[in-house]
């Protein structure tokens with residue numbers, strides 16, 4: 001059993017290295033505290049209460065989605081999406097290799113086959129031409145991931161998917177509040193999945209949402225989310241008792257989490273304004289280095305406004321990236337790496353076609369990209385310090 005405080009030796013072992021500019025910090029204050037206390041005092045802590053309704057209404061208002069169902073995580077929103085679409089053995093789902101494991105594991109849980117495709121070298125998002133090449137008669141869905149809150153080439157992807165009768169499930173875990181040609185990401189495909197994980201712009205510890213404009217998908221998702229029952233209809237007073245209707249699981253979050261999320265959502269303009277200002281400053285200040293060919297900056301598709309979830313740049317090669325990584329950290333700036341390609345992971349490699357080599361662009365971006373600190377309370381001086389350090393290292 002762990003005792004607190006930890007003995008000094010154990011505490012030293014578990015202590016995170018100290019950075020005077022951390023990669024991330026949550027933006028919590030007394031508003032979150034008051035909201036959670038209100039939920040506790042109300043005595044109603046299970047899912048489906050006042051805070052759940054408030055949050056779902058706020059997500060609908062912000063995204064324009066007709067239906068928003070909150071879930072216990074972004075992973076669970078993706079699993080719910082695969083269940084609602086009735087994916088199963090014999091079906092194939094195309095997933096970019098450069099993403100979080102949940103984007104692919106939701107497919108595997110349904111006993112469907114993951115088909116990995118490659119990503120763009122200039123923004124780590126799905127390579128639409130490679131996606132199109134991998135379509136077979138068994139392809140039922142594609143899961144584009146809007147990495148870092150930067151939109152995939154959705155017009156091109158949707159055109160291919162619609163022509164070939166393939167459902168589009170947007171993994172918008174990182175892209176809540178990103179616009180693409182006047183619409184919010186997560187509302188362009190059949191289903192969109194958001195995450196409110198503790199590291200996201202709008203954070204609730206763990207949490208997610210399932211978005212759709214399709215009423216029949218929403219109706220079924222509501223049942224699957226509630227253990228396969230019609231409890232949601234019962235809570236709305238539409239039926240006098242609820243019963244088992246379908247397969248299901250427990251994807252509805254507690255009111256405690258929704259209370260936290262509701263406070264975060266009330267601060268969304270403040271959160272986004274500051275994050276976008278930092279993102280824009282990084283882009284502007286590092287543009288000369290990109291012009292000189294020393295680093296690469298993220299490509300943002302025309303007509304899209306990133307939500308500033310992550311700011312990253314590309315070094316020239318792996319050793320160059322490691323040089324930035326080590327040097328920034330030595331200076332107390334918590335630069336971060338990110339995913340390794342799923343098609344070359346211990347579990348994911350089994351889904352590569354026989355004899356197929358690991359996907360080259362996914363490997364290249366993994367080797368070359370580096371994430372820089374970005375959080376609401378980051379000061380202008382901290383932003384300039386990071387820019388100064390990167391500039392110095394880029395022009396040795």
Ligand SMILES: Cc1ncc(COP(=O)(O)O)c(C=O)c1O
Pocket residue numbers: 073074075076099100102103145171173174194195196197206207208
């Ligand atoms: C691209 C992507 N997909 C899915 C997820 C899963 O979301 P969650 O952590 O809320 O389960 C994440 C979150 O970390 C993510 O970044």
